[in-house]
Amino acid sequence: MSLIELSGVCKSYRTGDVVTPVLFGIDLQVGRGDYLALMGPSGSGKSTLMNLLGLLDRADAGHYRLDGQDVTGLSAAQHAGVRNRTIGFVFQSFNLLKRMNVLENVALPLLYAGQARAAARRRAQEVLEQVGLATLGHRMPNQLSGGQQQRVAIARSLVNRPPLLLADEPTGNLDTRTTSEVLEVIGQLNREQGLTIVIVTHEADVARHAKRLVKLKDGVVVYDGAPQDERQEVAA
Numbered sequence: 001m002s003l004i005e006l007s008g009v010c011k012s013y014r015t016g017d018v019v020t021p022v023l024f025g026i027d028l029q030v031g032r033g034d035y036l037a038l039m040g041p042s043g044s045g046k047s048t049l050m051n052l053l054g055l056l057d058r059a060d061a062g063h064y065r066l067d068g069q070d071v072t073g074l075s076a077a078q079h080a081g082v083r084n085r086t087i088g089f090v091f092q093s094f095n096l097l098k099r100m101n102v103l104e105n106v107a108l109p110l111l112y113a114g115q116a117r118a119a120a121r122r123r124a125q126e127v128l129e130q131v132g133l134a135t136l137g138h139r140m141p142n143q144l145s146g147g148q149q150q151r152v153a154i155a156r157s158l159v160n161r162p163p164l165l166l167a168d169e170p171t172g173n174l175d176t177r178t179t180s181e182v183l184e185v186i187g188q189l190n191r192e193q194g195l196t197i198v199i200v201t202h203e204a205d206v207a208r209h210a211k212r213l214v215k216l217k218d219g220v221v222v223y224d225g226a227p228q229d230e231r232q233e234v235a236a
Contacts, residue, residue, distance in 0.1 A: 003030055098142065101138055105152060
């Protein structure tokens with residue numbers, strides 16, 4: 001069963017009287033437990049598609065089913081509710097609160113949701129263990145390396161137990177060694193917990209860690225398959 005189903009999705013942006021089409025009839029299915037890399041040149045529409053998947057924007061036409069629910073016509077408040085239950089976000093900038101320690105940063109979404117502080121801290125400690133940072137909960141963000149900060153951000157995105165992780169250039173600020181560490185954590189979450197992952201990247205080396213590659217160009221899907229098959233296709 002698919003976690004994500006897009007059918008005929010179109011999106012344009014309007015500036016005054018000027019309408020700029022960005023996505024043209026996107027059809028896309030992402031199964032539960034899939035690990036998909038989304039690539040494309042600047043202006044291809046991948047950021048717009050990511051925003052639609054994350055319910056941060058809405059399509060002009062077409063349908064979007066997420067976790068079995070048609071979310072196409074929901075209100076902004078309803079989108080927020082679905083987003084909070086279903087989607088974890090990881091961004092290039094870690095977006096950690098400097099005044100809070102690691103454990104408090106990870107627990108914050110649960111506190112916002114009204115969970116008791118003790119229960120939120122216990123759950124935060126669980127996800128820190130999952131990303132290999134069990135002993136660092138007392139540290140402040142500025143006491144961590146870039147890779148450790150990104151793993152904290154991943155832990156925070158998972159604290160509500162969402163079935164879907166959307167990662168937008170999560171290794172863009174990291175060096176090669178740290179990138180490998182973060183990608184290993186993401187891959188492990190996919191393999192061992194069945195977390196569905198969609199990662200936007202400009203880097204082919206990052207995309208090769210995924211099970212599936214989707215490439216956009218000029219607002220349409222031009223490739224959907226295994227990363228290694230795409231390389232063979234280009235070489236041919």
